[in-house]
Structure formats: C-alpha cells, structure tokens
Amino acid sequence: MPQPPNGAGVNDFAFKIGTVNGTGSASANSLLMQAIFRMGIPVTGKNVFPSNIQGLPTWYEIRVSKDGYTARPEHVDLVVALNTATYAKDVAAVRPGGYLLYDSSWPLDDTLIREGITILGIPFGRMCVESFQGDRERTLLRNIAYAGALAALLEIDMDVIGEMLREKFSKKKSLLDANFTAIKLGYDYARANYTCPLPFHLEKMDANKDSILLDGNSAAALGAVYAGATVGAWYPITPSTSLMEAFKEYCERFRIDPATKQRKYALIQAEDELAAAGMVIGAGWAGARSFTSTAGPGISLMSEFIGLAYYTEIPGVFFDIQRTGPSTGMPTRTQQGDLLSIAYLSHGDTKHIALFPANPAECFYLAVEAFDLTERFQTPVFVVSDLDIGMNDWMCPTLKWDDSYRPDRGKVLDADALERIQRFSRYFDTDGDGIAARTLPGTSPKGGYFTRGSGHDKHAIYTEDSAAYLEVVDRLARKLVTASTAVPAPEFHAQNDASGAADIGIISLGGCHAAVLEAVDRLRHDGRSVDYMRVRAFPFAPSVREFIESHSRCYVVEQNRDGQLRTLLAIETGIARDRMTSVLDYGGLPLTADRVVSGVLAGERQTGAPEYPSVRSAVPTMSS
Amino acid sequence: MTSITKPPVRHPSLPKNALGLTKREYEGAMSTLCAGCGHDSVTAALVQALWELDLPPHRAAKMSGIGCSSKTTAYFLRQSHGFNGVHGRMPSLATGANAANKDLAYIGISGDGDSLSIGLGQLCHAIRRNVNMLYVLENNGVYGLTKGQFSASADVGSKSKRGEANVQPPIDPVLLALSLGATFVARSFSGDKAQLVPILKAAMRHNGFALIDVISPCVSFNDHETSTKSYRYTRNHYHDIAPVDFVPLRREISAEIPDTSLVAVTMHDGSIVRFRKVDSEYDPRDRDAAYAYVRARQAKGEVVTGLLHIDENAADMHGVSGTVDTPLVELPYEELCPGSGALAELMEEYR
Numbered sequence A: 001m002p003q004p005p006n007g008a009g010v011n012d013f014a015f016k017i018g019t020v021n022g023t024g025s026a027s028a029n030s031l032l033m034q035a036i037f038r039m040g041i042p043v044t045g046k047n048v049f050p051s052n053i054q055g056l057p058t059w060y061e062i063r064v065s066k067d068g069y070t071a072r073p074e075h076v077d078l079v080v081a082l083n084t085a086t087y088a089k090d091v092a093a094v095r096p097g098g099y100l101l102y103d104s105s106w107p108l109d110d111t112l113i114r115e116g117i118t119i120l121g122i123p124f125g126r127m128c129v130e131s132f133q134g135d136r137e138r139t140l141l142r143n144i145a146y147a148g149a150l151a152a153l154l155e156i157d158m159d160v161i162g163e164m165l166r167e168k169f170s171k172k173k174s175l176l177d178a179n180f181t182a183i184k185l186g187y188d189y190a191r192a193n194y195t196c197p198l199p200f201h202l203e204k205m206d207a208n209k210d211s212i213l214l215d216g217n218s219a220a221a222l223g224a225v226y227a228g229a230t231v232g233a234w235y236p237i238t239p240s241t242s243l244m245e246a247f248k249e250y251c252e253r254f255r256i257d258p259a260t261k262q263r264k265y266a267l268i269q270a271e272d273e274l275a276a277a278g279m280v281i282g283a284g285w286a287g288a289r290s291f292t293s294t295a296g297p298g299i300s301l302m303s304e305f306i307g308l309a310y311y312t313e314i315p316g317v318f319f320d321i322q323r324t325g326p327s328t329g330m331p332t333r334t335q336q337g338d339l340l341s342i343a344y345l346s347h348g349d350t351k352h353i354a355l356f357p358a359n360p361a362e363c364f365y366l367a368v369e370a371f372d373l374t375e376r377f378q379t380p381v382f383v384v385s386d387l388d389i390g391m392n393d394w395m396c397p398t399l400k401w402d403d404s405y406r407p408d409r410g411k412v413l414d415a416d417a418l419e420r421i422q423r424f425s426r427y428f429d430t431d432g433d434g435i436a437a438r439t440l441p442g443t444s445p446k447g448g449y450f451t452r453g454s455g456h457d458k459h460a461i462y463t464e465d466s467a468a469y470l471e472v473v474d475r476l477a478r479k480l481v482t483a484s485t486a487v488p489a490p491e492f493h494a495q496n497d498a499s500g501a502a503d504i505g506i507i508s509l510g511g512c513h514a515a516v517l518e519a520v521d522r523l524r525h526d527g528r529s530v531d532y533m534r535v536r537a538f539p540f541a542p543s544v545r546e547f548i549e550s551h552s553r554c555y556v557v558e559q560n561r562d563g564q565l566r567t568l569l570a571i572e573t574g575i576a577r578d579r580m581t582s583v584l585d586y587g588g589l590p591l592t593a594d595r596v597v598s599g600v601l602a603g604e605r606q607t608g609a610p611e612y613p614s615v616r617s618a619v620p621t622m623s624s
Numbered sequence B: 001m002t003s004i005t006k007p008p009v010r011h012p013s014l015p016k017n018a019l020g021l022t023k024r025e026y027e028g029a030m031s032t033l034c035a036g037c038g039h040d041s042v043t044a045a046l047v048q049a050l051w052e053l054d055l056p057p058h059r060a061a062k063m064s065g066i067g068c069s070s071k072t073t074a075y076f077l078r079q080s081h082g083f084n085g086v087h088g089r090m091p092s093l094a095t096g097a098n099a100a101n102k103d104l105a106y107i108g109i110s111g112d113g114d115s116l117s118i119g120l121g122q123l124c125h126a127i128r129r130n131v132n133m134l135y136v137l138e139n140n141g142v143y144g145l146t147k148g149q150f151s152a153s154a155d156v157g158s159k160s161k162r163g164e165a166n167v168q169p170p171i172d173p174v175l176l177a178l179s180l181g182a183t184f185v186a187r188s189f190s191g192d193k194a195q196l197v198p199i200l201k202a203a204m205r206h207n208g209f210a211l212i213d214v215i216s217p218c219v220s221f222n223d224h225e226t227s228t229k230s231y232r233y234t235r236n237h238y239h240d241i242a243p244v245d246f247v248p249l250r251r252e253i254s255a256e257i258p259d260t261s262l263v264a265v266t267m268h269d270g271s272i273v274r275f276r277k278v279d280s281e282y283d284p285r286d287r288d289a290a291y292a293y294v295r296a297r298q299a300k301g302e303v304v305t306g307l308l309h310i311d312e313n314a315a316d317m318h319g320v321s322g323t324v325d326t327p328l329v330e331l332p333y334e335e336l337c338p339g340s341g342a343l344a345e346l347m348e349e350y351r
C-alpha cells in the first residue's frame, strides 16, 4: 500500500482540534476554516461530533490542499488536544514527525508523551482566567485563543481574521474587543515561545475566486426554494434537521409577501415521519411542489406511504440525509446505508427514482431536478445525501441560477384541456412513455377521479381483475424504464478519451466522490490505468451497464457494510455480483483516499495484476 | 362495480339547488357495503347536506383511510377528486392537501378503527392544527372490513358477534376531541337523518376541524342485543341535547319569533347555526361544561347527541401560520423563485 504523501508542506497539510461538545469551539473552528478559505487556499472542514448536547468529545478536522483535494485526510500533521478525555486518541492521531498542541495550564499529562512528535504547550486556560471574567466567557474565549495560536503557527492572515471578527461582532463592541484580546493571547504566546510558522503552513493563493463554503442541507433547501416548493413537512432527526431549518430561513427571507407579511409557503412540523410523508403526498396530490427531509429511521416509517404514492402516482421529494444505521445507529456519523431500502421501498413491486448528490453544489442542482422529475414522472423522488455532505461546510463552485428555468409540471390537464377531451381516464398511457396525465382537485367537473391505493384499472376504478390490474402495474414498470433515460447521467472520468477502456473501472456515488477522485489520481500516478464512473441516479442509465461490461476489473466504492450499490448494480444490470469487487468503508467517518487506494490495490493483488513500482515523484494533479 | 357507463338519466321533476344541480349529481358509485349498513345512511345524509349547501362538486376533495366506512367516499360526489389513502393516515393527507390548496372543501370520512386505533395520533394532531375540514367518524365499535374484531370504541361489556365481551375501556372521540381543543364537536346517529343533515351542513361551514362522531351500526358484525353500537341500543339511549338548525347566508332570518331556548352562532362565512337548548344549562360554546355534561349523561348510559361544542373564533391552520390568502397551488412560479440576482447576493454570505 502506498504511503500518503509524507512531509506536509506549504498549503498541503491537515490539522485536527479535539474539544468538548458544548464549549463553543464550533465558532472558533469555522473561523479558522473560513479564514483559510478567504486566503484563497482550498480547504475542507469536517466536524466529527457526538450525539449529545454537552460534555462528549468532538473533533474538527481541517485539510488544506493547494491541489484542491477535499476528501477527509487519513493523517493529520497537527493535533490540538484540548479535551483531556481524548488525549490518548488524539496523540495517536498525529502522524510521525507531526505536532501536538495542548493546554499547558496544567502539567503535561503522561498520555501525551510520544516519541517522534513535537509537543507544544500553550496555557490557554490560564491566560483566559487572567484576562477575562466569568466561567462562560473564559470557556468561550479559550477557543478563540487557540485559534490565535494556530494563526501564528500556521501563518493565517491576521488581517483576514480581524475582518471576520469585525463582521461577526459588528453590533457587539464588547464582544469584539474580548475576541481580539483572546486572539492576541494565543497568537503572541505562540510567536514568543515557538518558531513560527511551522514547516507546513499557509501562503496566500488565488484559488477560491469562484467558490463558496456551503453545507449540503442549506444547498438542498435553497434548491427547494428555487424549484418553487411551497409545502414542506418534516419531523426532526439528525442529520436532516438543518435542511428544514434552512428552508425556513430562506423562506423568511424570500417568501414573505412584502405588503401583508404573509407566507408564500407552508412548513409543517409533523407528529412523526408517517404524517410528514402523508402531508407531502397530500400536497403533491393537490398540486403543490412538496417535500420532506429525513434520515434512515424516518425512511423506514415512510415506507407504507411511499408505496401509496408510487402506486397512485403522486409526486413528492424525499431528502434522505443518511446516517449510520441500522436502527438508531450512530446518529452523528455518516454512511450510505439506505441505498437498497430506498430503491425498492415499500411492500409489493415498487421501484423509485433516487438521485445521489456528491457535494453541496450538487444538492442544490439535484434538488431542483428532483422536483422536475417527481412531477414529470408522478412518482416519489429521493435525494440521497448523507451527514458528511449535509452538515459539513464544503468548498464548492458558487451556485448559479438560470432565470429562464421554468418548472416541469409534467402532464397536468387544466380545465381547457379537459374540455377538449371526451373522457378523462387517470391512468391511461396516451403517449406510450408510461406516463399518464393527471388532474388536480378543484380543476373542473370533468377532471374528477378517485385516487386509491387499492387495485385500480386505467380509469382509476377499483378492480380485482388480473388483466386490468396488470395493465396498470406493467405501465408503472415502463414508466420507470423511461425514467432511467431521463435521470441525471453518470459522470465519467476516463483515463483515455479515445483509446478504449482502462484496466480498472471504479464505480462509486455520492459522498465518496472526493476521496475517489483523489484515489484515482494516485492510482494513475502509480502507473495504473483507471476509469471512474460516478453514478448519479437510480434507476441506472443504460451507460452504467456498459461501463461495467467494458471493464474486466470493477471496484464498487461505497460506505456501507454489505455493498448495497454493488447489489443494486447486479440486480438491475443482470451482471453477476462477483464480477465487481467491493471497496467498503462504513465506520461512520467520511471516506479517505487512502481507503480507496488500498482497497483497490488489495483487489488488484488478488487478481494477479502486475505490481507497479511507486513513482510518486511529484504531487499528483486532480482529475477533471 | 359495473364497467358499463350508463347515460345519465334526467329526471326533469327532481328539484334543483342554486347551482341547478339535482341530488343525483351529488351521488357517486353504487355502494358495495352490506344492505342496512349504517355507513350508507351517512352517505345519504351527506348527499342531502352537500346538495342543500350548493357545493360545487368539483370544489370538494374527499379524503379517507381504509375500512368499510372509508370506502364510502366513492359513493358520493362522483365529480370530485377522492383520495382513499392508507389505514389511519387520512388526516396527514388532508393536512397536506389543505396546506397546498386551502380553497377546496375537504370532506374526511373515517371509521373507529381508522381513527381511534391505527390513526389516533394523526387524528389528534389534525385537531390540534385545526385543519379546516369535515371529519366524519363512522363509529360502529368494530373493524367491519376485517370482519368483526373489537375496535377501541367498543364499550366495556359490549359483546362481539361470537358472544365474547369487550373488557377494555373505550376511547370516546367526543371527549378526546373536546380535551384536545377541537373547535367543532358533534355526535349523531346514522339512523337520524333529520339531525345529521343540519349538523353536517354546519360542520361544512365551520372554519376549522369539525368532528362528527356518527354512531353507525355494522349489521354484519355488531348489531345485536348486547352491542352498545347497535341500532336498538342507540335508539333506546339516544338523547338529543341540542337540535341544530342551519341557516345559510342568503336566507332571511329576521322574522323569527324570539325563543329563549334558541342559541345562534354566526359561522365564519356569515351563515348561522342555531340550536335549541333542550337542557337549559347546556351551552355548546362552553367547552368545559360540554365535557362535564357528556360525561354525566354517559354515566347514566345515555348517548348524548347534537352539536356538543363549537368555537367559531379560533384560527384554522392557515390562520395560525399566516399563509397568504391565495392558495399556495395558485401562486405563479415567478412569485416563488427569488431569481439569479438574489442568489448572487446570497452567495456573498458564503465566502
């Protein structure tokens, strides 16, 4: 297995801060990340937090990559250990030759002593006790003090930090002063006592001009606003809650009638996920663009209603922000464990459209697309994100909007259209694409029909007749085949544009993307020939099957134990599951490139593929 | 169910309502329920009430769950959209539909199994949100469609068809609704069309959640001597406390002889509901008194019927949340999308 590029350098390193949940470290951490971002340097931040309000350990990992890699790093060069309860874990996380920074207000704990790393102590606690009044202020400002020390050690631009503090506390002068004092405490102490900066540090770049820092849940919510969604119903669950909260915030900004102050949206906190699903379906039936956001446990509860919407052909968008299952699992850890349940959710023969965004920007665009697809195909559409995408701030291209966009409302007959036809039959496939026209309640006396989850014929009339039943369910199957050609196509990252398939074909989806891209670069750099296909939607486009068929060695990279994507690929393409090798990572943390590289190489060794010498002389460049 | 479409038979003699429609046009498909089933009588009362109200059929939305009772949405208003959802979850479908289009008349039909067991939570929360809809609970004390198991409304001692006695205390939807703050609560009997029709009309005009618990005997599984939800038991223990008279907006009401036992409540749209107080101490506007009264009579084995409580001043779901007057489904997309300029501005906050 190749080692990660050792010897971190300028604008190419990672550090991690270990604190206690509920002590206010989050704002210091995002201050650091945002400052680096504003210095024009590509940066990623991952919050590893507990399912707890106060007292349990929490970490924040920041990776700086001049080459623009955004996956979680496997190794960290510097650990800031501020939580005595996790000292042992934190000191072990430092890469050989790396640094550990601890609060030296207390004597150095034995657990922190380790050969081969440099230990730096700064008395953050004591300095804050001496400079500030009150427990709360001292605790909060200790975070700002470590940010100041990191600014000195890593050479974060103090002007940028100053500007951010002024933006944040523009209305609270006393807080602004205290924050400046705290920043200076850490900064000055580090400068006075240690050689600053460290060998790995920051230098201004200009790589972020057209980038933003945004989390996937906010982006998805914004997508719902831009798509024209008016009804949202939900039941709180980590990590999906911030999606609805963001929707509310954006609506309060963009959807209030200026004259009457009334709302152009309905947001309902339901009594549970069953009700949330029912409300989404009821609203979709009545003609609104409606949606919910949930996580695995909610998906399980929504199952019966999803089958109803599938069979009665009602639109609705269901955001699933996956977390670690099964059952309650690890609510604050990430996973891709809901793929199989979503694809065929509910009893009987069902199949659903699912979209797999890989980053927050795509959460925005695919949210809009989900609303179009759900109305066009009159069937529930899932947007399958995860905790890592949903809750972490990602660096991504600035979101753009095309004002010529108009919603695709699908085949909806209005009163005029109804006048022109003899008889309206709800489930009649006039166009041969499997999609029948619908009417909205209230339209006209000619448009009425009876929606029922019980057996129905093409006129929406109750039936227990095999032929009449088959006609409808077989059309539904055809409809989903049509959908496979209309959903977002896979994204291909081919080694050679023209000269045929590479030896290795990697298949992945969603939040794995950043790590896979980096791994592909490394594998190619090591002389392997690799093509990569990122699946963006289910049911799979025909090109998905072609990709697998044209690669003799396929690796399916995903974050669950059982290789759910691989199973889905096998079921849907008919290609044997054994033809594809799983590369899995499902411990709950975001995927790293190392895991992908080592997984693929392990598979290559088994197939007897030739070993290539490591030729890592320069830093690999990012693939397109 | 027949698949032959018959040409509509015109009866020139049938009376027409203000929309020029006969009662026929408020009917639906042929019922497939057992002959004598109480639910069919409720359907007939509904047809009468909706016709009298001059409701444009296509402006109604019929919502139901699963059960014999829930099937009946197919048996009236054939021109309306109907939605026969999943068992016990009609309230959420109706809530979502109402959120999207508040201008339709929502008619919810449910059963005691649908509402008081599997769907109890959804019923409670629809009451709590005061979703503007009619909610008819066709209460027969059993699960009709699954062939006669006790429901949560069966009284203690009430016997099943096989003679087995119910031992668990019942959930009374009226008391439940009163305690949850329901703004319109009534009880009636499928066999008393004269009482049921005006109550249905008043409920349709109520701006909020209007619950009517209708005792509706199941002739196949629960209409025998020892059942408290049988025709006989209900008739014998029936006590109409507040006979209702519904006065639509356009009817002149000034030349009435003053009657001290008459109470008039002006509905949201200006129409008037009047009821005669049989018991002088009873006032349906007083929630606590209504609760106490129903409890006291129940202790004597009486089934108190009529309009039991009304609060016409409470805001419905939209009023509480302050949504725009235009139904959300009618808002043009241009009013919903903030556009590229707003997005560009917003993006500056994420740098």
Ligand SMILES: Cc1ncc(C[n+]2csc(CCOP(=O)(O)OP(=O)(O)O)c2C)c(N)n1
Pocket (backbone or CB within 6 Å): B066, B067, B068, B069, B070, B087, B110, B111, B112, B113, B114, B115, B138, B140, B142, B143, B144, B145, B146, B151, B218
């Ligand atoms: C999830 C689910 N569980 C069980 C059933 C079976 N089921 C159908 S109707 C019904 C009871 C209906 O009772 P009620 O609402 O009182 O209606 P009634 O037939 O008495 O009018 C049950 C249990 C179902 N349809 N769905």
Ligand code: SF4
Pocket (backbone or CB within 6 Å): B032, B033, B034, B036, B037, B038, B039, B068, B069, B140, B144, B145, B217, B218, B219, B220, B221
């Ligand atoms: S089983 Fe009972 S409730 Fe169902 S239709 Fe027959 S009489 Fe009515």
Ligand SMILES: [Mg+2]
Pocket (backbone or CB within 6 Å): B067, B111, B112, B113, B138, B139, B140, B141, B142, B143, B144, B151
């Ligand atoms: Mg029943």
